[in-house]
Amino acid sequence: MTTHVQPVLDVAGDHVARMLARTEELLEEIASEHGAALGQHASSTLAAGGKRLRPVLVFVCAGAAESTELVRAGAAVELLHMATLVHDDVLDRAPMRRGRPTVFWSAGRDAATATGDFLFSRAFGQLAATGSAAAVRALSDASSSLARGELMQRDDAFATDVTEERYFVRCTLKTGKLFEAACRLGAVLGDPGEEAADALGRYGDRIGLAFQVFDDVLDLSGPPDQTGKSRGTDLLDGTATLPIIYAREVDPGLREERPSTTSAAEALCDRIAATGALERARERALEFVAQAKEILPPLQLADNQRQALTLVADGVVERYS
């Protein structure tokens, strides 16, 4: 998405770029306004940047609207996303994320857990400041789903019989719901209003699924210098992702494999690629993108908003390609 955000901004209008810049300022302010120690951990998390894809979704779904409430909503979805990453890194004992040491690695388990809780709290604080209860509810629903998805993934770790259906339920909970919330927030606080929130929410859910499937393909195929991590971390965690599920159908012996080293995982990545599972999963991601785009025509949207939403949908499966 990083490389694809500019075309979206070109189409969506300067107001989206301005709101993105204000979101960065707000995130920095939130990280720095609090206790010195916590501020430092939170700052390093927020500074690690990332795609800011969820705030972009908020703003693009809002149409021509530009407001402090939208900036707060953009910051809120990013804060919630960050909070879950920080907690995930604690559970995974992950040393690096996006080429930087994680909060867990640099500050320890306790500080990282507290930092995640803090980012969580500030997400809701930002939405509370918008004065919109519907906005808080959207984030709260997404946040509960994230916790359920996280638990489901860990329950399924090293299971060899995870189905495609169960994988999609997990993706909906872990990724789709927050994308959906971002789009709902844009609708509710922006031009489209409450009445378009369901449809734009469904659009968000579909591109969330596409994003997650594509992310799972990248875990097995992505060049480490671009993804910032070695290939096959899902294999090491025992997380059955869509390409792994597909590969097991072709090469059932893969079910028995439990790599414990990075090089063993890399070798398995090649074996999985040889089954054609990566292409099949990529196709599935593209179907979700198509479903997302089909939601747009009946909606009352300005031409440039429709175009921006189409670009975002295409962008989630165009990373590193």
Added chain:
Amino acid sequence: MTTHVQPVLDVAGDHVARMLARTEELLEEIASEHGAALGQHASSTLAAGGKRLRPVLVFVCAGAAESTELVRAGAAVELLHMATLVHDDVLDRAPMRRGRPTVFWSAGRDAATATGDFLFSRAFGQLAATGSAAAVRALSDASSSLARGELMQRDDAFATDVTEERYFVRCTLKTGKLFEAACRLGAVLGDPGEEAADALGRYGDRIGLAFQVFDDVLDLSGPPDQTGKSRGTDLLDGTATLPIIYAREVDPGLREERPSTTSAAEALCDRIAATGALERARERALEFVAQAKEILPPLQLADNQRQALTLVADGVVERYS
């Protein structure tokens, strides 16, 4: 408080008892409505019960008001409290709480972290459903403070130079702010209204401090069959509480002690008691109670509400005595 809640209910009125019962129902519903696995962990956490002191504060501060919004606020403060307990137990690797196995112990680190995040999310979801942004803001502020307090406590672990002042800052963040939020929520959503929220919030802060100091005294002195844990867990964690700070002034050799077994900690509890530090800390807790009660006379409150608030203030330092 368990034994002292009945006199409060007798004075405050039947509506408080009714709202407490509805809070229990709502908490059960929240725990059971979600994914089977998560529901089970959340249920065991919520069922472990506890004093429900924070919901009582919400209702008593609300005066004669009785509403679904107040019930949601009562559930929200309890959910947030529970979320922090579940995460604390993960960090402390605690096997038991209130005589029951912790979520960490029975379901593991991953499930407990996700359960805490889920309870967090539902707390904000309940407040969002009240439609009051002021309510969400109160909880979000408390929640950020809790995370900061948690971090501060762990930063200070095994430090020998923690001052009384620093201890009180930590108590404010870890305990006072959520008590304050409970009282604010009662004011804002109940009869007293926005204009009494600051004063009732200060009342909450004071009894929160009293509660925490008294809790820290009980950790060193409380009979295990009543507190549900062995004496001196704070000594094992390296948490410098007020009685420990006072005891070190009288017996400086205590600074060097780092017990690593339950029996060594129990022996240290006796040595601390011999310094008179427990009485001195108890006195300090009583001063906070007195400060809390001094806030009440200028407020426009019904007689029975004033009486109930006084009973609650006295109750926080009358546990197991």
